[in-house]
Amino acid sequence: MRQLNYLWLPVLVIIGLWLDKPIISVLLIWCAMSIGLATLNDSARYTAFWLKKETNKVPWWFRSLFFPYYAWQKGETYIRTRKNIRKEPIKITSNLFISPTIHMTKEAMEKHNIDAMLDLSNPLNVTSWFNKDENIDYLSISFTHLKQNDLLRSLRWLHKQITQQKNCLIYCDDNSAAVVLSAYFLATNKVKFSALAMKEFKKQYPSLKLTEQQTQWLDQLSRNKSLALKQKAWLIANPVAGRGSWPEVKPDIVEQLSPFFDLHIHETTEEKIAESIAKQAITESVDLLIAGGGDGTIKEVATIAIEHNTSIALMPLGTANSLVHALQGSVAKLSPISNACKHIIEGVDTLIDTGKCNNETFLLLCGLGIEHKMVSAADRNKKNDSGALAYLQGFTESVINHQAKGLTVTIDEQPAKTVSIASLVVANAAPFTTMLAQGNGEPNFADGKLDLTWINALPDNTIPLASLADLAQSTLTDTHIGDNVQHSQGKQVIITADEPIDYIIDGETRQASALDIYIKPQALSIVMCADE
Structure with missing residues (x-):
């Protein structure tokens, strides 16, 4: 969308404020504010809350509020494209087409049996308003600002339609089609580099070109296997x-x-x-x-x-x-x-660490003492009745009724330590709500280390209020606070005791004479959105 010259917009506002005609004044100010705010908003890329929906409609309230802007743009677009309307889509493959404009005739769409549309046009572009045929699958994604998440959403939707033998049409009002098509060819291994992918269709539509930055970006995504199409x-x-x-x-x-x-x-x-x-x-x-x-x-x-x-x-x-x-x-x-x-x-494949405890895999943590009693108290019936409150009730009961536990703990090659604990947690990952694992803030699930947090038992099993307060502060600040809570890191932890050890592993209760816990770096691939 062409950017407006903003100089005449404040002039309209000033005239509207100066005129002694309320109706005309309101209309002038409304026109200036509508056109100015919509254009500035588009420049700032804040378009998510009025993106076209699956029915290819901008929300009614937004169309009404910004009617002057749409009326102005509709007229300008009509004049600019009147002599330049492309009525036929450009064929890329047997069932993949692109069109730089939405002005195709219904006959042209029926001729090519178009039954899926990927709309990459600007969400404020009124030239792409049309009544979606109920038999046509439709997806609208704004590419005014390129993001990896949007690209993957486009590719996976497009791939689903093509594998179902549907004829897909891509609408675009800039070079977004070049990016998506190049990425799709790369993802389906039809070409090795995005520059080669462009040769598939640039002869038919020369204005669709990748910038050097886009080419490097796509090549990097391809090398990192971030364009995987999991069908x-x-x-x-x-x-x-x-x-x-x-x-x-x-x-x-x-x-x-x-x-x-x-x-x-x-x-x-x-x-x-x-x-x-x-x-x-x-x-x-x-x-x-x-x-x-x-x-x-x-x-x-x-x-x-x-x-x-x-x-x-x-x-x-x-x-x-x-x-x-x-x-x-x-x-x-x-x-x-x-x-x-x-x-x-x-999302893309993201590697995280996992752990092993006595040869049993865990993703989160192993816990002894208060942590074990809390999870044990929150049985299935209580969770069905109270939901997450069952854990809070279990935590309160376990803190009040905790018993000191004598353990011998060995971390990596360090000398063994004999400790008397109220709680001990060995964590690979834990959210901030798992307070007993927050000895140094939230554990890093991809650092190749286990985080140990333990609370020393007090005489006569006194409630360790100071330790819990330190953990609460550590949770908020992501740092180790105070001397009441002990924290350490390691790759292997061995725990022994004079009597059987009751513990939990990812929410399941277990018992053993000794615990051999170790980290497995980058062992599990989880699909998650990349940070952008």
Whole structure:
């Protein structure tokens, strides 16, 4: 969209304020503010909240509020394109077309059997307003500012349509089509470099060119394998996870993921656990495993993925969903399903560390003392009744009723330490809500180290209020605070005791005579959005 000369806009405002005609004054100020704000907003790239929807419509309230802007642009565009309308799309492959304008006739679209549209035009461009045919799949993505997440969303949607033998049309009003087409050719291994991909269609439309910066960006994404098109996806869902919300959220998940993946849903049962379904998916060459459930279900799927070097994605359906919160931040708590779908659609393979405790995989942590008692107290019935509050109740009970535990702890090659603890947590990853693991702030899930946080027991099992206060401060500041809490890091931790050790591993209770815990760096590939 051409940028406006802003000089005459304040003039309109001044005239409107000066005139003694209220109706004319309001109209002049409305026109100036509408055109000025819309243009400035487009320049600043803040277009997300009025992006065209799946019906290819800008929200009615925005069209009404900014009517002068759209009326002006509609007239200018009509005059500028009246003699220059392209009525036929440009054929790239047998079922892939591009068009630099939306002014094609309905006859032209029917001639080429167009049944899928990827609209890359500016979301404020009124030339792309049209009534979407109900038989045509449609996706609108603004490419006014290139982002890797938007590119991956475009590629995965486009690939789904093409694999279903649909004729796809890409609309564009700049060189965004060149970027998407080059990326698609790279992702499907049709060419080796993006410069070669451009030769597929630049003869037919010479104005579509990649800049040097775009070419380097695409080549880097290709080398990093960030353009992977994972098509066949299995969602392994635990229907009783959390408070049994699966039947309610299932339609929303299917609606959001189906346009981008060949989605198959498999629900776990008492006889068919998540691990066995994941093994079946591996034998059927599934591209992506989506673990839907709590931390226990995710761990089952992840264990198989690690063995077979396969990526997984996360769909939080549990009560705490600690791993998702640790990896994706607090936004995963506010809008868990939408956030998870966004990561699955727009994400790239990201390597994280995992741990082993007595040869059992864990993604989050192993806990003794207060942490163990808290999780044990929050059984399935309490979680069904109270949700996440069950953990808070369990924490309160475990702090009040905790018992000192004598342990011998060896970290890497350091001398063994004999300690009496109220709580000890060995963490690979933990969200800020897991306070007992925050001895030095949130553990880094990709640093190749385990984080040990322990609270020394007080005489007569007195409640360690000072230690809990230090942990709360450490959680907020991401630093080690005070002498009441001990923190250390290492790659291997060995724990022994004179009596059997009760502990939890990713929310599951266990007992052993000794614990051998060690880190496995970059062992699991999880699909997550790249930081931009």
